[in-house]
Each structure stands twice: as C-alpha cells, then as structure tokens.
Amino acid sequence: MTRARGFTLIEAVVVIVITGILAGVVAVFIAKPVQGYVESTRRAVLSDIADGALRFIGRDVRMAVPNSVRVDASSHYVEFIPTEDGVRYRVEAGGGSSNILDFSLSTTEAGFDVFGVSPVSASVGDYLTVFNTGQCSNTTCTAACGNLGANAYEGCNRRTLTSVISTLSGGVTYGTGISFTATSNPLPFDSPGHRVNFVPSTGPVSYGCTGTLGALDASGNGQGQLKRYTGYATGAGTWNALTQPTAFATGTNAVLADNISACTITYAQGVSQRDAVLSLSLTITRGSESVTLYHEIHVDNQP
Known part of the structure; x- marks a missing residue:
C-alpha cells in the first residue's frame, strides 16, 4: 500500500518560478489585444458622441427657414431660424x-x-x-x-x-x-x-464650439464644448440682422458634446441654384485619443 506524499519546499519554489515565467510570456501576447480593445471602445464612444451631435444639428438645420442659415467669420458658429x-x-x-x-x-x-x-x-x-x-x-x-x-x-x-x-x-x-x-x-x-x-416663439437657434480649441489639458483631453443656444433673440424687432451673435447673455444653452479639440463650420450658399451645403468637421479628444467626423447637410433655400 502506497502512502500519501506531499511536496518539498524546493518543488513548490520551482512550480512558482515556472508559473511566473509562463504568466510573463502570456502577458506579452495578451497585453496588446487588451489594449487594442480598450482603445477601440474609447474610439467607438467618441465616434458615437460626435456622430450624434452632428446628426442632431443636421435634423435642426434641414428644418430651417430658407436663406436663414449663416456662419460666423471664425467658422465656429452657425445660426438659423427654425x-x-x-x-x-x-x-x-x-x-x-x-x-x-x-x-x-x-x-x-x-x-x-x-x-x-x-x-x-x-x-x-x-x-x-x-x-x-x-x-x-x-x-x-x-x-x-x-x-x-x-x-x-x-x-x-x-x-x-x-x-x-x-x-x-x-x-x-x-x-x-x-x-x-x-x-x-x-x-x-x-x-x-x-x-x-x-x-417657434424661442426665435433663432445657434450652435457654437466654445472654450479653448486646438490645445489639450494635462490629461490629454480637448477643452472645448459644442453648445446649442436658443431664446436669445425674440420679439417683433430685429434679431441681430446685421451681425451674427457669438456671445449669448440671455436665453438657454445645452451641451451636445465636450472634449472638443477642433471644430470647423463652413457654408456654401448658392450651390445648385436654390440649394446650399453646410459642412461640419468635429474633433473630440480624450486621453490623447482623437476622433474626427465630417458631415455635410443639404439646405433647401427655396422660399
């Protein structure tokens, strides 16, 4: 009859060392896929935020009063009458x-x-x-x-x-x-x-990229925000007819996206006679990871 045996301290040390070596080897091959998964998840989140914001603007602009869309000189603000x-x-x-x-x-x-x-x-x-x-x-x-x-x-x-x-x-x-x-x-x-x-009684609507654009904070995040402004021009009088506003002391605003590092808005008026194209480029950066989305919106200017 064979008696039960344990293991010696030397055997335990050998097993621990071999296990550590194997774990280190496996970690080298697993680290990159895991890192790639984390980064792709972060990019997907950033892309979803940017895409949602741009599509929201697109739905708004397509319902604008004909010939009411205008973009400021800095290409950071767009205004229209819904x-x-x-x-x-x-x-x-x-x-x-x-x-x-x-x-x-x-x-x-x-x-x-x-x-x-x-x-x-x-x-x-x-x-x-x-x-x-x-x-x-x-x-x-x-x-x-x-x-x-x-x-x-x-x-x-x-x-x-x-x-x-x-x-x-x-x-x-x-x-x-x-x-x-x-x-x-x-x-x-x-x-x-x-x-x-x-x-609507709330009058014109503006979308603007505010904050410090083109520079990241210490954590590698964008420092700008994309906001929607409304209620800043109402009543029967003029609604900033000669100068498009880029500062809004009254009304309400809502943040569509943050961590904006770059933002460009352009408007090609008169394309194809009564039509125009509003182009939006938005870059969101988090943890030094950036995603840039470009979106074009067809604007019907047939009055």
Whole structure:
C-alpha cells in the first residue's frame, strides 16, 4: 500500500518560478489585444458622441427657414431660424372662405386663411415669415424704401401670431384662420408657391464650439464644448440682422458634446441654384485619443 506524499519546499519554489515565467510570456501576447480593445471602445464612444451631435444639428438645420442659415467669420458658429410648420395661404377667395393674404402696399394686413383642414403646429406668440430671401431693406421696413427687405432676422417679412383658429365662419371647418400683429406696412413679397413658414416663439437657434480649441489639458483631453443656444433673440424687432451673435447673455444653452479639440463650420450658399451645403468637421479628444467626423447637410433655400 502506497502512502500519501506531499511536496518539498524546493518543488513548490520551482512550480512558482515556472508559473511566473509562463504568466510573463502570456502577458506579452495578451497585453496588446487588451489594449487594442480598450482603445477601440474609447474610439467607438467618441465616434458615437460626435456622430450624434452632428446628426442632431443636421435634423435642426434641414428644418430651417430658407436663406436663414449663416456662419460666423471664425467658422465656429452657425445660426438659423427654425420652422415648426408650413402652410399655403389663400390668394384668391374660395367657396367657403375668402380671407386672402393681401400684399397690396395700400393695405395693413393682419390675417389670412390657409388651404386644407390639417391642424397647424403653431401657437399664439409664435411667428410667421413669408418669402425669406435673406435680403435686408435699404433703411427700414417702409413702403417708401427701394428694397422692403425679405430678411426674417430683420423682421420686415416676419409677424407675431395672435390667433390660430381651425373653425371658420358658420361653424364649418374649411381650413385654418391665421391672425397676426398688424404693422404700419404690409408683408413685402408674395411667395411664388404661396407658402408661409411658422417659427417657434424661442426665435433663432445657434450652435457654437466654445472654450479653448486646438490645445489639450494635462490629461490629454480637448477643452472645448459644442453648445446649442436658443431664446436669445425674440420679439417683433430685429434679431441681430446685421451681425451674427457669438456671445449669448440671455436665453438657454445645452451641451451636445465636450472634449472638443477642433471644430470647423463652413457654408456654401448658392450651390445648385436654390440649394446650399453646410459642412461640419468635429474633433473630440480624450486621453490623447482623437476622433474626427465630417458631415455635410443639404439646405433647401427655396422660399
């Protein structure tokens, strides 16, 4: 009968040494794949953040009032006037409704009826704008001016809604009646497609890259942020018509992405006649790892 045996101290030391050698050899081959996995995960997170931010901007810009997109000289800020709905207005009397939108210079217009029975996604206090070409008036929004102006930032072709009524005269719903604040002058230009755009009461929207761009902090992270600004220009007056704002003392802002190390925004206006292209390049850096995404947004400028 064989008696149970243990192991000597020398045998234990030999096993520990051999195990350590094997572990060291294996670690050399495992370290790189593990490091690669960690880095690829970090890149995926950065790419997802940048892609989400750029797509969010794209959805916003595609709903902009035609000819309202503008980019500042530093190529770090883009501003536009968003739309929440659009309808066709009546220019001739209909069988059940005859409140047309009159562009006559001898008339102070304050309301009109629209085609269709679908509800309008606009509320009292919102704005409407007609045939926005981006041209400012020569002096003020007056009939005597050689160019009345068709720039929604300036306000010649913008009005404040006072009522949105879906039931017209006689209790019969033919469409929707729109009323707005009358001014001393009519809307300057008729839209060839008889379209009007509705703008939220919060007014223009800006996206901007703020902070220290082009330099990393001690941890290798970008020091900039991509922010969305709104509510900084409201009311019936001018909305910074001559100078695009890059500082926002009022309104609200939200951070779309941080750790921004580089940011470039360009706008090619007049591409393919009524179309334009807004180009965005965004670089996010964390732990000295950078990801750069480029995104182009088609802008429809047909007023």
